[in-house]
Amino acid sequence: MRKLALYPKLAASALRKNFRIYLPYLLACAGTVMMFQMLVALGLDESVARLNGGTDIVTTLSLGAVVVAIFSAILLFYTNGVIIRHRKKEFGLYNILGMEKRHIALVLMWETLYTALISFAAGAAGALVFTKLAQMIIVRMLHGSTDLRIGFNPVSLMVTLALFLGIFLLTLLKNLAVIHRSRPVELLHSESMGEREPKSRWVLAMLGLILLAAGYAMSIRTADVYNALTNFFIAVILVIFGTYFLFTAFSIVFLKMLRRNKRYYYRTNHFVSVSGMLYRMKRNAMGLASICILSTMVLVTVSTTFCLYAGLDDIVNGMHPSDVICKVNYEGTRQPENCEASWARIREIVAEQGLKIENEQIYDTVSFTTRIEDDGATLDFGVREGVKVDELLTIRAFQLDDYERITGTEVELEPGEALAWCESGEPIERLNISDLHLKLVPIDGFPILRSQDTIETRELAMVLPDAEMLARVYEIQKDAYGRFAGSLHRDMRFDLSGSADEKYECEQAVRAFANKESGTNSKYAPISTASCREVDYRTDYLPLYASLFFIGMFLGFLFVMVTVTIIYYKQVSEGMDDAGRFEIMRKVGMTRTEVRSSIRSQVLTVFFLPLLAAAVHTAFAFPMMKWLLLAFGMSDTMLYARSTLGCFGVFAILYIAVYLFTARAYNRIVDGARA
Numbered sequence: 001m002r003k004l005a006l007y008p009k010l011a012a013s014a015l016r017k018n019f020r021i022y023l024p025y026l027l028a029c030a031g032t033v034m035m036f037q038m039l040v041a042l043g044l045d046e047s048v049a050r051l052n053g054g055t056d057i058v059t060t061l062s063l064g065a066v067v068v069a070i071f072s073a074i075l076l077f078y079t080n081g082v083i084i085r086h087r088k089k090e091f092g093l094y095n096i097l098g099m100e101k102r103h104i105a106l107v108l109m110w111e112t113l114y115t116a117l118i119s120f121a122a123g124a125a126g127a128l129v130f131t132k133l134a135q136m137i138i139v140r141m142l143h144g145s146t147d148l149r150i151g152f153n154p155v156s157l158m159v160t161l162a163l164f165l166g167i168f169l170l171t172l173l174k175n176l177a178v179i180h181r182s183r184p185v186e187l188l189h190s191e192s193m194g195e196r197e198p199k200s201r202w203v204l205a206m207l208g209l210i211l212l213a214a215g216y217a218m219s220i221r222t223a224d225v226y227n228a229l230t231n232f233f234i235a236v237i238l239v240i241f242g243t244y245f246l247f248t249a250f251s252i253v254f255l256k257m258l259r260r261n262k263r264y265y266y267r268t269n270h271f272v273s274v275s276g277m278l279y280r281m282k283r284n285a286m287g288l289a290s291i292c293i294l295s296t297m298v299l300v301t302v303s304t305t306f307c308l309y310a311g312l313d314d315i316v317n318g319m320h321p322s323d324v325i326c327k328v329n330y331e332g333t334r335q336p337e338n339c340e341a342s343w344a345r346i347r348e349i350v351a352e353q354g355l356k357i358e359n360e361q362i363y364d365t366v367s368f369t370t371r372i373e374d375d376g377a378t379l380d381f382g383v384r385e386g387v388k389v390d391e392l393l394t395i396r397a398f399q400l401d402d403y404e405r406i407t408g409t410e411v412e413l414e415p416g417e418a419l420a421w422c423e424s425g426e427p428i429e430r431l432n433i434s435d436l437h438l439k440l441v442p443i444d445g446f447p448i449l450r451s452q453d454t455i456e457t458r459e460l461a462m463v464l465p466d467a468e469m470l471a472r473v474y475e476i477q478k479d480a481y482g483r484f485a486g487s488l489h490r491d492m493r494f495d496l497s498g499s500a501d502e503k504y505e506c507e508q509a510v511r512a513f514a515n516k517e518s519g520t521n522s523k524y525a526p527i528s529t530a531s532c533r534e535v536d537y538r539t540d541y542l543p544l545y546a547s548l549f550f551i552g553m554f555l556g557f558l559f560v561m562v563t564v565t566i567i568y569y570k571q572v573s574e575g576m577d578d579a580g581r582f583e584i585m586r587k588v589g590m591t592r593t594e595v596r597s598s599i600r601s602q603v604l605t606v607f608f609l610p611l612l613a614a615a616v617h618t619a620f621a622f623p624m625m626k627w628l629l630l631a632f633g634m635s636d637t638m639l640y641a642r643s644t645l646g647c648f649g650v651f652a653i654l655y656i657a658v659y660l661f662t663a664r665a666y667n668r669i670v671d672g673a674r675a
Helices: 002-017 019-044 054-086 088-096 101-141 154-181 184-188 202-220 225-260 268-310 312-319 336-352 400-407 467-484 500-517 533-587 592-607 609-631 637-674
Strands: 324-329 357-372 392-399 417-422 430-433 436-442 458-464 488-496 527-532
Touching: 002 019, 002 101, 019 054, 019 101, 019 154, 019 533, 054 088, 054 154, 054 533, 101 154, 101 533, 202 225, 202 609, 225 268, 225 609, 268 312, 268 533, 268 609, 268 637, 312 533, 324 336, 324 500, 336 357, 336 488, 336 500, 357 400, 357 467, 392 400, 392 467, 400 458, 436 467, 458 467, 467 488, 488 500, 500 527, 500 533, 527 533, 533 637, 609 637
Parallel strands: 392 458, 417 436
Antiparallel strands: 324 488, 324 527, 357 392, 357 488, 417 458, 430 436
């Protein structure tokens, strides 16, 4: 019994003696436990699910929990590996003093158990407190309400326990495998075993440059939303591998170039720092590359989600240029009586709600996307592979009577003429639509409001002489595209007076009429679409973009935590490796001032390389991310640019603060060797 009681005591003593290196690991464990349990608890929270757009919120939270689980495993495996590497000498001493490997395994089992208990207790307590705060933030962002009671979800706790017990078990098995494969002498002298000078791997360095250049080029050459969605993950993979190859190979090449520079190398501080880094760079390059990738993820994730949330009003206004848009589809046969009955009923609903209709517009229209042939005048209705989005043309056709009524002007068109306005590109003078040959008369601007086109195709608004020609254009594109053809529909759009809440109630009443009362068996024409700005804002846009922003902040914090942990352990590891070396340097005559100068040179030479590389990655990702944001309706490039610069500024300040903190830890370790 006494022998069995010895192992828990040894494990507790080892944790106390190695507190400086174990503390960040325990904080990382507790932090990841807390974050994962919070996301799971929020995803299972009924008050969150009952919010407008609750399904989107729960889905986003679930995806966020998966990402947190993956990065938690990566972080804990990395930090555990660093700890075990620096404790090999301790295990070797246990072995020399008579402890068998199975006894060391029992000590490791107790250490893992203590670590798991501390992590679960601290993480669960933090989740219990901060889950309610996170819930209140989500509800506040969605303009909802919640009570102040702190709830406890046992399911989230059980899921968290299952995940992290699995992670801790795997780390324990990995540690046991390391001890089992190592001989006692190797464990005892593991910290003093030097590394050979790494070779300059020019091929790997060039491959890294090529992969980075390919990823950058893919981002720069992206010219539309479709290509951005297709190329994004390919570009990310290229940049990740390119970064690891470049840091692994090019960093060694760079240090050897510094060593060949006699003016730089043969200085006390540079000589020691460059030679020390060169022999360890093979191992440290992976850590630097990981810091770079994580820093890039922080910048891209936070800046894009913040940009979407900050620009939400502009996105909604672009998607919904009017408060209410109702559409009635019909094929060639007019239904004026039914349409007017529908419009009259909608006006009655608005009046019943105590609001007024403003900026009312009613018109017939048909829209479809096609391609212009090489002659620049003939529409190509054929389906071709490899057609780029910027080669397409979206045509929105109207009739002259509606245009004149809306604008209050009279226009006379000659036979074969049509009014036209091109949103971008060179104006089109003539247009051949099958057997229709039209001369386009340009106009300045187009007063009929339209939805924002997030695909960014070139657009042509065209006013045809009469309803018969409008129906003819509809039939032509219908014969060409079949069930994929654009519809001929009559639109009614208008704005509403009143507050946002009043508009919301009124729009709900309009949508209820469109969904239930209008139809083929009714005196009202069937309304195929009832787009309501305030309703869609509260039920679709706000929940999605707010949850994305929330998860973006959550993941940004996670990535920062992982980055800080890696930086800290990198500095501590190097400090432990360098302590003996700098002690020898002091014994042969190097002053303490020269030691500090050498340390500063060593840290500054490589510490800010990941931040610089992350800034370059983010800058080259900007073109592609701009198009991805456009897929969500965000077309304000300047807002995204300001968001990115702001995030980089905040992250750079945090990065410098981490540098100052970890540099002090490094100095304390190195100075401790002197004592």
